[in-house]
Amino acid sequence: MTDVRVRFPPSPTGDLHVGNVRSALFNWAFARHHGGAFVLRIEDTDAARSTEASYRGVLDQLRWLGLDWDEGPEVGGPHGSYLQSERLDVYAEVTAKLVEGGHAYPSYSTDEESRARRAERGDKTQGYDNFDRELTAAQLSAYRAEGRTPVLRFRMPDEPVVFQDLVRGEMRFDPEHVPDFVLSRADGSPLYPLTNPVDDALMGITHVLRGDDLLPSTARQLPLHAALRSLGLATGPLPHFAHLPMVLGEGKQRLSKRKTPEASLARVRADGYLPEGILNYLALLGWSLGGDRELFTVSEMVAAFSVEKISRNPARFDVKKLAAINGIKLRELEPGDFVRRLLPFLVRAGLLTSPVSDEQLDLVAAAAPLVQERAATLVEAAGLLGFLLVVEHHFEIDPAAAAKVLTPAAAPVLDAAVAALEPLASWTTAEIQTALEGALVETLGLKPRLAYGPVRVAATGSQVSPPLFESLELLGRDRTLARLRAARTGLGPQDGMG
Numbered sequence: 001m002t003d004v005r006v007r008f009p010p011s012p013t014g015d016l017h018v019g020n021v022r023s024a025l026f027n028w029a030f031a032r033h034h035g036g037a038f039v040l041r042i043e044d045t046d047a048a049r050s051t052e053a054s055y056r057g058v059l060d061q062l063r064w065l066g067l068d069w070d071e072g073p074e075v076g077g078p079h080g081s082y083l084q085s086e087r088l089d090v091y092a093e094v095t096a097k098l099v100e101g102g103h104a105y106p107s108y109s110t111d112e113e114s115r116a117r118r119a120e121r122g123d124k125t126q127g128y129d130n131f132d133r134e135l136t137a138a139q140l141s142a143y144r145a146e147g148r149t150p151v152l153r154f155r156m157p158d159e160p161v162v163f164q165d166l167v168r169g170e171m172r173f174d175p176e177h178v179p180d181f182v183l184s185r186a187d188g189s190p191l192y193p194l195t196n197p198v199d200d201a202l203m204g205i206t207h208v209l210r211g212d213d214l215l216p217s218t219a220r221q222l223p224l225h226a227a228l229r230s231l232g233l234a235t236g237p238l239p240h241f242a243h244l245p246m247v248l249g250e251g252k253q254r255l256s257k258r259k260t261p262e263a264s265l266a267r268v269r270a271d272g273y274l275p276e277g278i279l280n281y282l283a284l285l286g287w288s289l290g291g292d293r294e295l296f297t298v299s300e301m302v303a304a305f306s307v308e309k310i311s312r313n314p315a316r317f318d319v320k321k322l323a324a325i326n327g328i329k330l331r332e333l334e335p336g337d338f339v340r341r342l343l344p345f346l347v348r349a350g351l352l353t354s355p356v357s358d359e360q361l362d363l364v365a366a367a368a369p370l371v372q373e374r375a376a377t378l379v380e381a382a383g384l385l386g387f388l389l390v391v392e393h394h395f396e397i398d399p400a401a402a403a404k405v406l407t408p409a410a411a412p413v414l415d416a417a418v419a420a421l422e423p424l425a426s427w428t429t430a431e432i433q434t435a436l437e438g439a440l441v442e443t444l445g446l447k448p449r450l451a452y453g454p455v456r457v458a459a460t461g462s463q464v465s466p467p468l469f470e471s472l473e474l475l476g477r478d479r480t481l482a483r484l485r486a487a488r489t490g491l492g493p494q495d496g497m498g
Helices: 018-033 052-065 088-100 111-121 137-145 192-202 212-230 265-270 275-283 298-304 319-332 335-348 358-372 378-384 399-405 408-421 429-443 448-460 468-475 477-491
Strands: 005-008 037-040 104-107 151-154 161-165 169-173 181-184 207-211 240-244
Touching: 005 018, 005 207, 018 037, 018 052, 018 207, 018 240, 018 265, 018 275, 018 298, 052 265, 052 275, 088 104, 088 151, 088 181, 088 192, 151 212, 161 212, 161 240, 169 212, 181 192, 192 212, 207 212, 212 240, 265 275, 275 298, 275 319, 335 358, 335 378, 358 378, 358 468, 399 448, 408 429, 408 448, 408 477, 429 448, 429 468, 448 468, 448 477, 468 477
Parallel strands: 005 037, 207 240
Antiparallel strands: 104 151, 151 181, 161 169
16 A cells, blocks of 8 residues: 555644544554554634634644554654644645646625525525626626625536445536635635645645544545645645544434533543553444454554545444543552552542552552453442541541441441451451441341441441451551441440341
8 A cells, every 4th residue: 555644633722632633543544554654733714713722632632542542743854843733834836736727717706695696596506696606897896886796616517426435335426516715815814725735745644534424524625635736735645545434422422522522532541441441442433343342452453454444334432431441451460550540539638639649559559450341431439449548537438328328237246346346456358347237247146238338338438438447457457347337336325227
């Protein structure tokens, strides 16, 4: 295959969402599979909506995911600048040559005038009617006398646009459905239909992998690519296009930053998902490794990636499935790596101070195995350790758990637990388990759920916690007994099981 060059061109107008990231991942994997170049280009010509914070966020998020780029901001390359706002002179030069070569022309008609003309002809086709292609001198004079300033339109070919999409097969767009389109506004500022294909052409992009919502724009861009080559502004063959299936949210709604905030990459990241989990899950949205296999590393994806395996069918973003895959990826981490990734979430939750002390680090390292096997996200893991790391005078019991478990019937359970634990000579998991089993299961005759539920809620503040006996060992004798006594006192005097 010809040296592969692909690009990811986000607009810095907000957080990336998982649909954007899926496109970036597929392009990156395609480039890495073929030993090609992955180009990051920032499409920031919308000055009113583009922000520096969003731009920096794009770079940070891609680096966090591990999707490194070979050319682009902060990396450089032979085709810079890679910020479209710094390429305005390039677009001005290209538009001038397109006009000179007869591929573009000034257009004065308003949308209302185009609709009126179509209605008069009984033409139900939507959009601009190509009226201004061949204006007479009198028409030009009249427009100018009115003080109109023209937009610049590209002259589309009169024959159908036909191309082979790498995912969808042959695509055909008839001329009446693809009217001449605007390249730049009346003030000369360039628009996406100009800047995107011009940069693809000048940067030597060989393959364009993007969402199939952009399929109609391909019918406009390919003739522009051809025009650039006829003018000697670009060389090489036309790029190949592969339109990826849409990623939909609940109710089959298209993902968007506004309508589906739960699909924001920043939010998913803040919720404690791993890059490995996110990328593995997103790869499944329109692609598969083969068979029923759903779990793989990024390296395995790169080795197996091919456009031919991309599905045509829309995919649905399912947070529950993402969490399930992420939990598996959490459990695959080396213990030290898990602790390293968990620490910032513990600090954010106010459970640790920064910098983390050696004593705190040792406690987290000892407790981490108890939650690594049970949590789906780092936020969930941090929450499971809250009972252990919270400053004691800030410890609270979840009211719902207290109402359900710390009922009058819990009084004798807590009394028996304190009596069994207080005299232990050795505060170890094994000793704690033996003492509580003897006092609560054997002596009181309780089933484990009824026996240990009140102890768990009293000591950890929740019905959901790491394994109870190990948790009590880490919590320590003094704090465990103090919490059990405090919970028992809150129940008031009791005469029995009730």
